[in-house]
Amino acid sequence: MRRARLTFGAFGAVTSIGGFVVALIAACGDDRGGFIQNERAFETEHEGGAPDAETCFLQCSLDGRSIIDSCTGGVVETCADDLACGAAKCQEPCAAAEADRSSNGCDFYFAMPRHYAPSIVSCFATFVVNASNKPATVSLELQGGELDVSRALFRAVPNSTDLEPLEGPIPPGESAILFVADWDPAKPRSVGERVDHTSCPTEAKPALEADFGNFRSGIGDAFRLKSNVPVGVTWMYPYGGAGTHYPTATLVLPVSAWAKEHVVVNGWEATLQGIPVTQIFAAEDDTEVTIIGTKTVSNGDGFTGAAAGIPAKMMLSKGQFAQIAQTEELTGSSVLSNKPTATVGGHECANVPTSAGACDTLAQQIPAFEQWGSEYVGVGYRPRTKNSDEIVWYRMVGGRDGTELEYDPVKPPAAPITLSAGELVLFSARSNDAFVVRSRDAEHPFYLGMHMSGGAGRPPKVPAYGGTGDPEFVNVVPTGQYMSSYSFYADSTFSEHSLVIVRKKTHGDFKDVWLECAGNLPDWKPIDNAGQYEYGRVDLSRQFGPGDSFGDKRCTTGLQRMRSEGAFSATLWGWGAYASYAYPGGMAFRKLVETPLTPVN
Template sequence: MTRTPWTTRALAVTFSALLVACSDDGTQTTDAVVTATVGDNTGTSEPATSAPTSAATTSAPTTTAAPTSEPGTTEPVTATASDSSTGPGTTTGTTGEPACADGTIVCDGNVAKICDGMGGFHSEETCPNACAPDLGCVECVPGEGVCDGNVATHCNDEGSGYVDTVCDEVQGVECQDGQCVGACAPASLGDSYIGCDYYSVVTANAVGPTFTFAVVVSNVSAEDADVTITRGDAPVMDILVPANSVEIVPLPWVDELMIASGSKVVVDGAYRVRSSRPVTLYQYSPLEYEKDGLPTMSNDASLLMPTNVWGSDTMVIGRNSHFGNPGLYTVVAREDGTTIVVTPSATGGLVRAGGGIAADGTGMVMLDEGDVLQVLSADGAPPPNQPDPSDVTGTRVVSDKPVMVLGGHYCTFIPVSVCCCDHLEELNLPVENLAREYFVTTPLVKPPGENPFTKARMVRVIATTDGTTLTYDPPQNGAPVALAKAGDYAEIETDVDFKISANFKIAVSEYMLGQNAGGDTGDPAMTISVPLEQYRSSYSFHAPTNYESNFANITAPNGATVTLDGAPVAGFEPIGATGYAVARVQLPNGADGDHTISGDVAFGVQVYGYGQYTSYWYPGGLDLTLIPQ
């Protein structure tokens, strides 16, 4: 089949080292913690006229960097200002300009010179192809390039060769001087949940087909957005999303993914959603709380990640198998020939084999653009009222090209013995976007004035590195304080707001409890906690208007000014001695469900809603910048 290329001749990516696992379980209690379960899951300028119009290479046609010397001189002006002051001991030229710093590489045409800090040079070299300041001899000068139709051929940042990028006209991007330009060009977008190119994917769910799978497109720009949805080579629909508005787009279920019949690869299983302006995208599985008088009873939703910030190393967060219903993770590729290598955690070693994944959870799978790998956990035969030992959480997914990973569950109780069963799904962040500090805040069940009730939830913490230690503010007596191996996880049931800190990166997820756990509404749902470093000062998000109630939890520094839909947010309550506070705001069910929120400092937002025996939960947005370990 014909594929739409993302890039051609992409540079090779070296695989990360994979970890091996061991396991141990225990139970603890805490003043504010009802249970604490630890599962030790271990997963070990001007374009160069001679630049090529195709084929990235390690050698390129000779290009000439612009001379950095004054006409008629042999020394670059950044090194000396005199054509006679090149010997050792000379610190300034005749114009009094300082010599370049020792070790600095300057270019005189195609000659690379290394400054000695005294007005002279340690050495010089005539470059066979090109010279670039600070780099020296290179194959090409970074930033130089040409256009061949909508293909941008430009020199990479290292000057080691040319890279081709397709400037996607569907996204309103065009080629200029060898670079893709436009509101949706990667250089214009930055690293956040706002983008122009997404994939949406159905995950295994017990809900009936009469209900609607849907994506919600929120246009955050001041101009109308043309949105194109495809599946493989097949067009699905084109829609117009007006400026500063939201559009709900129903899509057909993908039956091969919806039915929990085993792990599998589904070719062209994902929907590609592209926009001509920056948008945010969420998916609802399903959209309705009820239809024709019947409740769905198996809902959740997920924030989706634009392709320009996908990663290649992700720690899965899912949920234990439950009464024969599987936990799951789903991997989507954006480029042809993407190789996925899976290393299971200790609890991730029991899966339903298929799609290149063995029963022990190991595997190597090749995906093309838009293909989907869905892995389902097997049954681990737990004792009565105890969690199933089969849990894909902690499994490491490493790829040679960027992918998106979702984690979740077909339908589960939380806690294991409390009714009722509900679907889970949420984006799993790449390891490079994880951090060491998170705030964990409790959702409400009913608004003030209507028998308010604060409902407990499960908090799961997953280690990415051996020897991870945890601290809590305020202290959570009896809560786990150490995770021995990468992939180990700790789970806490609590109704307290607190901050989690660790000595290494961790991933954190939260789960709503079943309706029978209290509050007379809601059921299991899943979200990921957002690292403090990924907080933003403004968000646009959507909350469906057909649920009983919808809320936003807002975590901000003490004294912050935050406005929601133009109105100041009040009622912040401090979180221990962290210097942060949380406000819980009920969202109106009128209008279109689209909301904007902004502050004078960076803050975090979680969005959730309740119905009878159903619910949804997802982060309102986040930045997706690279965070060092």
């Protein structure tokens, strides 16, 4: 390999524990192989400015404990025990996580989806992964006041569904369930309310026991979770919610991954059961938010809307969020702010597709515009019924006018070949028909999400799945945001779990991917003609029992951990009777787009 000038690259890890990497590590860039459809239509640049195979640069080691030369692997500097590597520098762990801009962080804001019927509050929980080599002490706040979490934290036992009360910090490499909120247990309830309610485990005392006032459009207060070392956070609502039929989950982005430019992505169009919802979060006082809607933005409690193309402004304080719930979908609208913000796209209760039954709540925290990718791999979960070729739905949103797309190996029916800024396109593909889609360059980014359809369907046009699963919405991770290690939690109250892994050729080879319940995963299927991507699936559960076996190992629900020396993505899907949830196990939040967002008028 020809040596080149040594440069610096921000492709770091956070830490490791005894050789096991628990940080969500951003893999360094490598050659982005061509994507062949007869002849390559156009050349693409390295996403996010990743160096090619002949460039040597400084990066964090896989275990996050040192700075290394990317070409030789030689250690340039070993970090002190109280420091971690981030952006090719040894620094304080939270600063290292912030520099790496991944889904690990030390400061998070979030809110339960309070916008649907039934209006009662059920168990709201977060899954917290300690991504450091130091114990993690977490705290929870609301309206600036600290909540008591002493009886709300439980240890998630690896490869098990058991919960153990956690006294003290979360150990390095371990995970915990933090039971955030539930209804007021002292308030009298009707029979109907008790039927609709999902309670937290009896041994847990949530940090907040109160009835929240549900609202559609207005300004509310968010929970704030803080940690002394980097953690990864996912919220689930309701926790253990397969029996409620309307659960959802999302990966939560730390404040370090927030930005000032966003494009709204709602969960689905309005249906008879519910309407689209947008949430915008602020972490600083005097945060001015401007929304330029593709459709009219409705008024809310605390802000005034505006007609399509006209700026609507609102002021948020630290820890507040604005919620816009309205019939007209705002997907493609621009959200600009004077200080970093975050957005969540969702739906009160969506039918996917609109003619199919039944409905379910949707919510996903959407990456900022600068973190959108120019290349994605689409591949579905394990089909819900045997011997079926299930149809999955994709949601694509353009970030820039004149975006040209190409697909490898084939273009799914109805998938677009061009996109305009803010344009929404829905298309479907068979779950087993994986594909790569890319634009010309990183300055023509787009968003890709995936849906599970309703379990009842509407035959003959929309297949039914015997009431198995229901609508869900999840971000597809851009290939430029793949990482090298993940931790995730599979909820045991869902009967089925499918883990979908996509690995990217790294430095010319496909690297082994290790899953704690399996070892190195043996079975992979090619995706593209260029030979740059492969995918695999692992069942973590089947009919409430164990999932796939690997020699003397067998996968189950609960905490699982993954790692590789190469870049890959991991997305977890869980479903039961008329219920489902999904979330990416993690992702990087590198700045891939340099040109500012041009608002859609």
